[in-house]
Amino acid sequence: MTSGPSNGAGEDRPLAWPGDPELVSAADIDFEAVAHVLANTCRRGGRMRQYHSLAAHAVVVSEEIEALHGLSSEDQRTLGLHALIAGAASAWLREVSGGAARGPDRAGKLAAGIERALREAAGLDPVLGEEHAELLRFVDRMVASAECRDLLDGKDTAGGALAFPPCRRRVRPLAPDRAARMWLSRLQVLRETAGGGRTPVGTDAARN
Template sequence: MAAVRVGVGPTIMLRSGAWFDFCAPASSDFTIEDIAHGLANICRYSGQCSSFYSVAEHSILVSETAVGFEFEALLHDAAEAFLGDITRPLKQMLPEYKRIEAEVERAILDRFGITGKLPAQVKKADLRVLAAEQKQIMPEGTDGWVRGQKVDPAPIVVRHLPPSEAKRVFLERFETLRPAYVLRKPQGGGFSSGSEQR
């Protein structure tokens, strides 16, 4: 169970020792290492897949699939580093959770200079990776949701990276992609004051 601090708001301590406040995510002192660490240690599908498969590895695969939007795609599930990976059917029953998730996601995207909503191409890449990974790590026949949706499974291979390796690869990809993203950003969309944190 994560360490919890009472008094300021509902907060948790992060791997770096910083505190993350769910009522004030934008002013919380989180880093990209905190995000990578959390995502690397969370298993997708509530752990109900063939073997451990982290959200960090999923994010890397979506980033590799979303050509032209690799940086945004790498961070598309970053909020789960602090919120955990709630399965989609349960999430639909929790409107308050969805509101909190949106606020945490916005704080993270702003921190690293991503303005506006995530591009539609990221969602498309996410669905393509989802279709491919379900074929590889879930029981046969569980990919029926794809039929009729015109989702072309991404040409990816799930490697089941251990957490330490998934974290390392995630951080390396972040450091590689961020400079290129800064260069291609629209003029006038500068980084927020906290965006230089790592």
């Protein structure tokens, strides 16, 4: 399910929208365009009473990661950035992942390639260690349960009780424009923390 088009900070320049998933490189990625695609894509394919986007979900998971105790500030930043872009490959794959032209194995390979490009563009290492990957999955499941609690009347999408403990924070629906702005703002903050200065969020072409 997608919402209507949303306009944000990119109104002053053309956006490089995600295109062919076969031809994605770090230099091609326009994070502002990605933010709007994710903000206009329903987290659960429309199977909920209130709209909740992939971008809004990613922001919550990223913020919950940063709130964890026992991690260094750099681990919090790195994991928060991984969480923010974890589902961003769907911006390229949402139109084709179920198509007959590409089977599930091929779609998986495409997703892996896009994820590597996203990490490179975000300034991350290409591979996340298994311990940190498991922590990220754990927090993602907590947030998913909180979404069920707050946006699905306390049930999962199949109508059953919550199968995983939710995080404490309340999850509230966000309009696409606001979700895109929050996703971009969080990306900016996490990248600035690493570089000690302002890091533009568009493509290399847009920066030149």
